[in-house]
Amino acid sequence: MKKFTYEARDQATGKISKATVQADSEGSAARLLIDQGFTPLNIKEQNEYDNPIAKLAGRITTKDKVVFTRQLATLIGAGLPLAQSLHTTQEQTQNKKLQNIIGEITASVEGGKSLSESFGKHPEVFDEVFLALVGAGELSGTLDESLIRIADQQEKDAAIMSKIRGALTYPIIVLVVIFGVMGFMLFTVVPQVEKLYKDLKQTLPLITQVMVGTTNFVIHFWWLLIIVLGIGIYFLLQYLKTDSGIKTKDSLKLNMPIFGQMFRKLYMARFARTGQTLLNTGVSMLDMLNLTARSVNNTIISKSILRAADKVKGGKALSDALQPEDYILPLVPQMIKIGEQSGRIDEMMGKVARVYEDELDEQVRTISTAIEPVLMVVLAIVAGGMVAAILLPIYSLVNGINV
Numbered sequence: 001m002k003k004f005t006y007e008a009r010d011q012a013t014g015k016i017s018k019a020t021v022q023a024d025s026e027g028s029a030a031r032l033l034i035d036q037g038f039t040p041l042n043i044k045e046q047n048e049y050d051n052p053i054a055k056l057a058g059r060i061t062t063k064d065k066v067v068f069t070r071q072l073a074t075l076i077g078a079g080l081p082l083a084q085s086l087h088t089t090q091e092q093t094q095n096k097k098l099q100n101i102i103g104e105i106t107a108s109v110e111g112g113k114s115l116s117e118s119f120g121k122h123p124e125v126f127d128e129v130f131l132a133l134v135g136a137g138e139l140s141g142t143l144d145e146s147l148i149r150i151a152d153q154q155e156k157d158a159a160i161m162s163k164i165r166g167a168l169t170y171p172i173i174v175l176v177v178i179f180g181v182m183g184f185m186l187f188t189v190v191p192q193v194e195k196l197y198k199d200l201k202q203t204l205p206l207i208t209q210v211m212v213g214t215t216n217f218v219i220h221f222w223w224l225l226i227i228v229l230g231i232g233i234y235f236l237l238q239y240l241k242t243d244s245g246i247k248t249k250d251s252l253k254l255n256m257p258i259f260g261q262m263f264r265k266l267y268m269a270r271f272a273r274t275g276q277t278l279l280n281t282g283v284s285m286l287d288m289l290n291l292t293a294r295s296v297n298n299t300i301i302s303k304s305i306l307r308a309a310d311k312v313k314g315g316k317a318l319s320d321a322l323q324p325e326d327y328i329l330p331l332v333p334q335m336i337k338i339g340e341q342s343g344r345i346d347e348m349m350g351k352v353a354r355v356y357e358d359e360l361d362e363q364v365r366t367i368s369t370a371i372e373p374v375l376m377v378v379l380a381i382v383a384g385g386m387v388a389a390i391l392l393p394i395y396s397l398v399n400g401i402n403v
Contacts, residue, residue: 004029004045008038016041060125062158064095066151068102073147083110101125114138129153129274129295136281149277156273156353160266160360167262167364167371174375178382185386186215193390207389250298254327262363267301268329269356272349279346286313301327318345331355 004026007018017038023029030040068089075085086106093099101122108118116135119126130150137146194212197204204212218225239245253263274295278288289309293302304325311321319337322328332352339348 004043006033006040006044007042008033008040011037011039060095060098060101062154064093064098065125066154066158068093068098069147069151069154073144073151076147077144082115098125115143127295129278129291132278132283132287132291133281136278136283140282142281146281149281153273153277156357157270160269160357163361163364164262164266167368170368171371171375174379178379181379181383182386185390186211186218189390190215193394196394205389205392207385208392211386211389246299250300253298254300258367262360262367263298264327264329265356265360265363267296267298267327268332269353269360270296271301271305272332272353272356276346276349276353279349285318285345289318304328329356 004023005018005020006029007016009016021029021032023032026043026045029043033040033043071089071092072085075088076082080088083106086102086109090099090102090106093102104121105115105118108121109115114135116131116138119134120131133146133150134143137143140146190208190211193208194204240249254260256263271292274292275288278291279285283291286309289305289312293305293309296302296305304322304327308318308321308325308328312318317337317340319333319340322333322336335348335352336345339345342348
């Protein structure tokens with residue numbers, strides 16, 4: 001049930017009142033008010049997650065969706081009716097936002113809609129691959145198996161992304177430490193050295209003059225830096241929402257040093273794993289390609305898959321269609337070709353996914369190990385340069401006094 005705020009006139013007294021009402025839709029809320037003797041003037045759905053803090057607190061995580069999907073699969077597999085299974089999962093769900101959405105899905109199913117249609121009313125939570133797998137499960141009578149496959153798919157994808165984030169976390173922490181050290185030196189130690197030289201009427205060394213100039217600029221024009229930084233971030237975020245910006249970002253991911261190969265393997269693993277799951281559930285080859293193109297989350301890889309889909313539609317084998325694509329790694333068409341010859345494309349795609357998932361694990365571990373000494377050297381150079389800029393003038397002063 002949704003919550004609506006309304007403004008309505010009492011038909012008996014003519015008095016206008018404002019309050020809230022719960023209903024399945026805006027039309028249902030209007031009919032409910034009319035039945036109660038009111039004339040609706042304004043009805044608006046109330047969204048408790050409009051507040052950014054509330055929205056963040058009520059965010060539906062991958063774990064929430066996996067738990068819900070597995071619970072629903074278990075209950076349906078045990079023979080419970082669909083509506084009853086949904087009611088039970090709603091009671092067991094801890095996330096309030098997801099709980100409300102399950103309630104709306106339950107009401108839709110009880111109103112005669114299919115489960116896939118009911119899920120489709122919430123595209124911000126359930127993506128097209130999710131809907132396709134549920135729809136295929138409904139048609140084949142294996143809804144519980146389809147839901148289990150969806151949960152497996154979500155867990156594997158989340159595990160891969162977690163490992164990549166883990167590999168990037170350490171460098172970010174080290175960079176924060178580097179900037180922290182620089183800030184401390186610039187705003188506490190350097191001004192003291194400058195004051196000492198002024199008192200002694202001496203000229204600062206060049207490197208220290210640069211640091212003093214930087215410190216003074218930041219102290220006097222911090223507001224300008226914040227404005228410039230804010231405007232820069234705003235326009236960057238706006239650019240990244242455009243087609244050109246999205247393409248640039250996706251191209252950078254695929255071609256950046258060190259991490260580019262890792263992202264390519266991530267997208268290949270995602271393509272192969274999603275493709276295997278869809279084919280296993282009975283989705284056609286062309287639908288599988290169109291859905292995986294939208295699920296890989298990279299426009300360049302997506303276009304490669306869609307070009308292959310057009311060739312498959314024209315009668316070409318999938319392996320031959322994928323072979324000339326630059327960003328499709330060679331193992332993918334090779335394994336699919338074996339699957340085409342044996343009639344087990346889905347199984348071969350599953351093996352491709354496992355290969356790239358294993359390679360990705362190994363690469364993440366290698367990068368994490370290799371990047372640590374590099375960052376330590378960078379930290380040492382920055383800290384050493386700062387210390388030199390501070391100690392060099394003091395050492396010069398001491399020599400001058402001794403002379």
